[in-house]
Amino acid sequence: MPDQPSISSRVSRLRALLRHSGVAAFLILDLKNIRYLTGFSGSDGALLVGAGKPVLLVDGRYTTQAGKQAPGTRVVLYRDKATGIADALSEGGVEHVGFEPAVLTVELHSALRRKAKKVRWKPLPAELSAIRAVKDDKEIESIRRAIRIAAGALRSTLERIRPGVCERDIAIELEYTMRRMGADAPSFDTIIASGPNSALPHARPGSRKLRPGDFVVIDYGAVWRGYHSDETCTFAVGRAGSRHEKIYGIVKEAHDRALEAVRPGVSCREVDRAARGVIEKAGYGPRFSHGTGHGVGLDVHEAPRLSALSDAVLERGMVITIEPGIYLPGFGGVRIEDTVLVEKGGARVLTEFSKELQVIG
Numbered sequence: 442m443p444d445q446p447s448i449s450s451r452v453s454r455l456r457a458l459l460r461h462s463g464v465a466a467f468l469i470l471d472l473k474n475i476r477y478l479t480g481f482s483g484s485d486g487a488l489l490v491g492a493g494k495p496v497l498l499v500d501g502r503y504t505t506q507a508g509k510q511a512p513g514t515r516v517v518l519y520r521d522k523a524t525g526i527a528d529a530l531s532e533g534g535v536e537h538v539g540f541e542p543a544v545l546t547v548e549l550h551s552a553l554r555r556k557a558k559k560v561r562w563k564p565l566p567a568e569l570s571a572i573r574a575v576k577d578d579k580e581i582e583s584i585r586r587a588i589r590i591a592a593g594a595l596r597s598t599l600e601r602i603r604p605g606v607c608e609r610d611i612a613i614e615l616e617y618t619m620r621r622m623g624a625d626a627p628s629f630d631t632i633i634a635s636g637p638n639s640a641l642p643h644a645r646p647g648s649r650k651l652r653p654g655d656f657v658v659i660d661y662g663a664v665w666r667g668y669h670s671d672e673t674c675t676f677a678v679g680r681a682g683s684r685h686e687k688i689y690g691i692v693k694e695a696h697d698r699a700l701e702a703v704r705p706g707v708s709c710r711e712v713d714r715a716a717r718g719v720i721e722k723a724g725y726g727p728r729f730s731h732g733t734g735h736g737v738g739l740d741v742h743e744a745p746r747l748s749a750l751s752d753a754v755l756e757r758g759m760v761i762t763i764e765p766g767i768y769l770p771g772f773g774g775v776r777i778e779d780t781v782l783v784e785k786g787g788a789r790v791l792t793e794f795s796k797e798l799q800v801i802g
Contacts, residue, residue, distance in 0.1 A: 447577055448513055451478055455490055458568045464539040466491030467565065468526065471544045473739040474569050476667060479511035487522060488514070489529055496533075498525045523552035530557050539565035570744040574736050575758040581782060583668035584737060584760055585791055587624070588780065591663040591670045592793040594618035603802035604653050604679055608633040608646035611659075619663045628662030628669040628741045635678070639773040642731055642766065651802065653679030656773035662741060669741040671762055672792045673778035676801045688725075688767055689798045692775045695719035695765040696796060699733055699747075703763070703781060703788035709734075709751040716765040717749070725767045734762040737780055759783040760791070 455478065459467055469475055469488040476482050479495065483503040489496040497514040499507045500522075507516045519525025530538065540550075542564035553560070576584070598615045612631040619627060634644035636655040644658075651657060660673040675692075677685050699716035713733040720729045732748030737760050745753035747761060755761070764778030777796050781788040 444579070445513055447579060448478060448480060450577075451572060452490060452495060452513075454572050455569065456492070458572070459490070459539060462539060462563070462565055462568065464537045464563055464565070466530070466533070466535045466537075467539040467568070468545070469541065469569070470549075471541055471569075473667075474541070474573075477569075477573055477739055479514050481507050481511040481514075482667065483507065487526055489526070489533075489535075491533060491535055493533065496529050498522070498529060523549060523556055526553060527556035527560075530560055535560070537561045537563065539563050539568070541569070542566050567744075573738055574744040574753075575756050576738060576760050576782075577758070580668060580738060581758075581760065583666050584670060584780070587628075587663045587665040587668055587670035588672070588791050588793065590619055590622045590624050590665060591628075591661060591672060593622050594624075594663070595659065595661065595674070595794065599801060602651070602657065602676070602678075604651050607648050607650045608635055608638070609648060612646040615659075615661055619661075622663075624663035624665060625667070626664045628664055628671055632658060632660035632673075634658045634660075634774070636773055637771055639675070639775075640768040640770050642768060642774070642776065651678050653802075654682065654685075655679075656685065656775060657801075658774060658776055660776065660778065667739055669737055669739070670792070671737050671741050671778065671780055672794065673764055673776045674794050674796075675775045675777060676799050678802045679800065681798060681800050684772070686798065688769070689775050691720060691723045691725065692765055692767050692777050693796060693798070695729075696763055696777045696779070699763045699765065700779070700781065700788050700790070703755060703761070703783060705755055705757045705783060705785065707755050709745050709747040709753045709755060710749060712755070712763070713747050713749050713751070716763070720765060720767060728767045728769060729765060730768060731764075731766070734764050734778075736761050755783050757783055757785055763788075 633646040655678040662670040695716040702715040734747035736743040766776035768774035
């Protein structure tokens with residue numbers, strides 16, 4: 442759980458953005474954002490941040506938990522969420538409220554408009570994303586702990602990855618080992634994609650058995666105290682031919698050029714261009730079908746986005762991924778992903794596996 446000074450700093454930064462946005466309070470329903478601003482980790486609730494003490498609204502399941510985890514808030518019990526929010530707004534005399542447009546449902550929005558008739562609502566899509574994008578020291582340490590757990594689990598699992606083992610069994614083993622080593626959960630459904638399946642960027646592990654000469658893409662991560670890790674390793678199974686080495690080498694160069702471009706003040710678009718330019722020059726531009734990376738934290742995908750369409754600029758303290766790839770239908774694919782910390786001098790790689798081509802099994 443974050444310490445109270447960290448939470449107070451986050452709330453203060455949010456209040457500054459609210460003043461700039463012209464609203465008196467912000468209604469927060471995204472549970473990750475609630476955890477970020479209070480420490481509360483329950484599965485339902487609402488948070489109102491305005492000029493006074495933040496108000497954390499929960500139902501009867503969470504009053505004790507909220508009192509322990511969110512001491513910097515005023516905990517309010519509700520039976521009906523919309524009624525509870527409307528009453529809190531009325532009590533505070535708040536009439537202009539920001540909200541998260543990606544989270545507030547049409548049903549709840551309609552109920553709030555009926556119950557809080559005087560309130561004017563304003564969507565604020567990016568305010569909290571901008572705050573969360575820059576991590577403090579405790580957040581970085583939590584991400585590093587998640588990375589260590591995940592890496593230890595993959596090292597343990599690698600010795601079982603060989604021809605004849607099916608993708609699904611590898612995924613089950615890896616996720617079980619991460620949990621056994623202390624993970625709260627996997628960061629996402631683990632991707633184990635072998636042979637032609639590795640040409641699918643988000644393949645689901647199935648019954649296909651690994652064969653000599655396959656690429657196998659392992660995209661995995663662990664969660665520790667709410668914070669995620671994210672890493673992708675691509676291995677050759679049994680042997681690596683000249684085509685394997687060529688494709689892997691192009692992706693590795695793209696990965697390395699992107700890493701070299703990372704530093705405070707550089708646009709995310711420029712980092713994407715550094716990776717994409719290598720792959721396009723090699724003639725595989727259409728086969729790199731996603732962005733070069735994304736932020737990592739309480740969500741495995743969060744701000745900033747590293748893509749050709751991004752207007753974001755890197756800042757010191759951001760934790761991002763670098764993950765170029767080439768995907769060739771019928772043959773296979775390569776994705777190389779590291780999670781890195783943006784520092785004054787550039788990028789510090791946090792993930793632990795070597796990204797040189799390795800033959801396993």
